[in-house]
Amino acid sequence: MEVKVAAVALVSAAIAMTVSVAMAQTVPKDFVIKLERTACFGECPVYSVSIDAKGSVTYEGTRFVRVEGRQTDRISISRVAALVEAVDRARFFELDDKYRADVTDNPTTFVTVTRDGRLKRVEDYVIGPKSLRQLEEQIDETARTKRWIRLDEAMLRQMVRDGWSPSAEERAQLFAKALQYDDVDVVKGLIEIGADPNAVYYGTNTTPLMMVRSAAAASALLEAGANPSARNENGATPLGRAIYLAPDVTEALLKAGAQADQPADWDGRTALWQAACGGNAGVVKLLLDAGADPTRRPGGTSALDCARKSKDDARLVRPLDLNRKPPFVPDFDRVISLLEQALAKRAPRQPTNM
Secondary structure, eight states: OHHHHHHHHHHHHHHHHHHHHHHHHHSOTTOEEEEEEOOOSSOOOEEEEEEETTOEEEEEEEESSSSOEEEEEEOOHHHHHHHHHHHHHTTGGGSOSEEEOSOOSOOOEEEEEEETTEEEEEEEESOOOHHHHHHHHHHHHHHTTHHHHSOOHHHHHHHHHTTOOOOHHHHHHHHHHHHHTTOHHHHHHHHHTTOOTTOOBTTTTBOGGGTOOSHHHHHHHHHTTOOTTOOOTTOOOHHHHHTTSOHHHHHHHHHTTOOTTSBSSTTOOBHHHHHHHHTOHHHHHHHHHTTOOTTOOGGGOOHHHHHHHHHHHOOOOOOSOTTSOOSOOOOHHHHHHHHHHHHHHHSOOOOOOO
């Protein structure tokens, strides 16, 4: 039996070696790919990372990153070969040298590729083609830059194993950053080492539940004891923030006990009113099903009035990054229909003439 196991191990090792050699042959000896991200009007991470034909990874963090300075690592040749394939798939050497939108304050991304004696650098300012964006993301993922820019789960686990003991402030900052980027596994990991799901941030009494981007993040916080009805100093609630997200965040909050008609600001506007104004039909339906009152008129304007006005004279501005999918697609016609149906059900029945 031991002989058979040893034989299988030898065969597996031989196959792995063959695959590794084959992969190495597909990677040009002079291959280098580099990604650079520049500053913006805000706290965009500023860094660069390069990967060469041998799998050497070199990262340089400059500003708004967790780790500043140089970090190095090594990845497998198979992962380098996958990047070579991605370069071919994107037809990188056929791309324009620059893609620039007529806007300001956004970061610029540069991708530089050296292979087979050729060198090309492409500038992407907001409007780069989808294939270029996918290549940029693959470079980041291959190099695992997230571990240095903010934190990934593997790095968090390693740091904890190595005896890392963050201050409450450092832990809170990492927690906020993980929520901002919807790194749910990091959110859970930080909760395990003491991050407070009911903490307050930036002097505005904004709680973690008001910072979530997904139902998965909301559920992680709620399971850890986050208060679904907490307010900040402006009277905002998690439910009021959720109207800008996919409906499943609202669903998670309602299941956790958030009140459908709780005012979402000090002016008395409810989440239903806000969702109607924003055209979030999925959230409107969930709130109505949970008992939200469509007759309320904060400031003298009903949710239905606001939805009609938004449909007539407000064309929502598209996000500058057209490659990113929005959390929901505004549907004012459906919102209006849902509210009209809800109001009709509440209208007193007229007596019939006998």
